[in-house]
Amino acid sequence: xxxxxxxLIPIVIIAALVLLCFDxxxxxxxxxTPIKVNDKYGYKNQNNKIVIKxxxxxxxxxxxxxxxxxYCNNENECHVDLINKKGERINKQKIISNLEFFNNLSxxxxxxxxxxxxxxxxxxxxxxxxxxxxFSNNLAPVAVYDVSRRCNLWGYINTNGEIVIPFQFFEAxxxxxxxxxxxxxxxxxxxxxxxxxxxxxxFFSDMPPxxxxxxxxxxxxxxxxxxxxxxxxxxLDCHCKIINRYDYxxx
Numbered sequence: 001x002x003x004x005x006x007x008l009i010p011i012v013i014i015a016a017l018v019l020l021c022f023d024x025x026x027x028x029x030x031x032x033t034p035i036k037v038n039d040k041y042g043y044k045n046q047n048n049k050i051v052i053k054x055x056x057x058x059x060x061x062x063x064x065x066x067x068x069x070x071y072c073n074n075e076n077e078c079h080v081d082l083i084n085k086k087g088e089r090i091n092k093q094k095i096i097s098n099l100e101f102f103n104n105l106s107x108x109x110x111x112x113x114x115x116x117x118x119x120x121x122x123x124x125x126x127x128x129x130x131x132x133x134x135f136s137n138n139l140a141p142v143a144v145y146d147v148s149r150r151c152n153l154w155g156y157i158n159t160n161g162e163i164v165i166p167f168q169f170f171e172a173x174x175x176x177x178x179x180x181x182x183x184x185x186x187x188x189x190x191x192x193x194x195x196x197x198x199x200x201x202x203f204f205s206d207m208p209p210x211x212x213x214x215x216x217x218x219x220x221x222x223x224x225x226x227x228x229x230x231x232x233x234x235x236l237d238c239h240c241k242i243i244n245r246y247d248y249x250x251x
Contacts, residue, residue, distance in 0.1 A: 032067075032085055034059040041069070043087075052087040058099050063120030066090060070099055080108070082121045091121075103135040103159050116140075116161075125161040133174060139164060139193065141172035141180075154182070156195075165195035176211040183208065190216060190240060199240035215243065 032043040032051060042054030043062075057078060058070040065084060072078040080095040097108035097117065105116040105124060115127035116135075130152050131143040138159055143152035144167055154172035156165040171183035179190050179198065187202030188209055203209055209218035216236040235244040 030085060032062055034061065043067070043085075051085075052083070060099075060119045060121075063122075066121060068099070068117075068119060068121040070097075095121075100134060103138060105135055105159060107132045107134060114142075124159075125157070133172075135159060137175040137178060137193065139175050139180075141174060143167075143172075156180075164193075165191070171208065173208070177214050179211060179216075181209050181211065181216075188218065199236075201240075203234075216240065 031046050033046075034041050035044040035050060035054065037050075037054040040054040041056040041059035042050055043052035043059065044050050055071065056069040057072045058068075060068040062085065066082045068080065069083055070078055070080050080097045080099060081089045082091040082095075084090050093110045095108055095110060095117075096114075097106055099106050101119065104118060106118075107114055108117040108123070108127065109115075109132075110127045113127040114129045114132035115123050116125040116132070118124050128144075129142040130145055131154075133141045139156045141154055142157055143154045145151075146153045151170070153167040154169040155163055155167035156172065158164050169182040169184060171181075171188075173181045175193060178193055182189055182191050182197075184202070187204045189202050190198045190209070192198060203218045209216050211217075214237075218234045218236065219231050232245060232247050234242060237243055
């Protein structure tokens with residue numbers, strides 16, 4: 001009996017090693033990474049065998065058995081899906097997103113509500129806003145309906161989804177150089193990251209101001225239509241002091 005056991009031990013060890021090698025090979029085959037072929041993305045395993053056909057405009061790494069992809073048809077209409085390792089769509093609801101990530105988050109919508117997803121396709125900030133813009137300087141402008149549900153009120157959230165600047169503006173733009181352009185019922189103004197308005201005067205304009213090279217350009221459009229149309233440009237510093245003003249023909 002002891003001799004039989006002695007002979008069985010090497011057989012068991014060899015069988016275990018064979019199973020271990022088989023499992024490792026199986027695991028390697030199940031590790032998929034994006035591959036680009038002719039401007040389309042698919043997925044390959046660790047043996048460089050393509051297992052999901054390249055047909056996506058964008059494709060991200062697998063996380064917990066799922067991957068975020070963007071598919072576009074011949075009319076260049078695009079949609080976002082979550083797929084499994086067989087290439088099958090697993091999301092039940094239509095996802096709207098351009099998959100442009102800032103602060104590792106991208107705006108994404110479900111059922112006409114918007115929040116933010118990570119590169120695994122998980123909603124880090126739940127889709128509950130009427131409109132949402134990308135993050136910049138760790139803040140993002142988002143909008144909710146006012147109490148009358150007739151118009152949007154804008155505020156700012158951080159990457160944890162916490163409200164940093166309350167919903168109070170009719171328009172809100174991304175922060176650039178730690179300042180952002182907003183619009184109240186009185187006109188355009190500039191705020192800092194604390195929500196404080198920096199300009200004593202507001203700007204009435206058909207076009208919102210812009211921030212460029214740490215300067216603010218605000219436009220005051222004048223029209224003598226149909227004979228002439230021109231725009232006055234007021235150049236301000238970050239404290240809203242006028243640096244320069246000039247006109248140019250806009251036709």
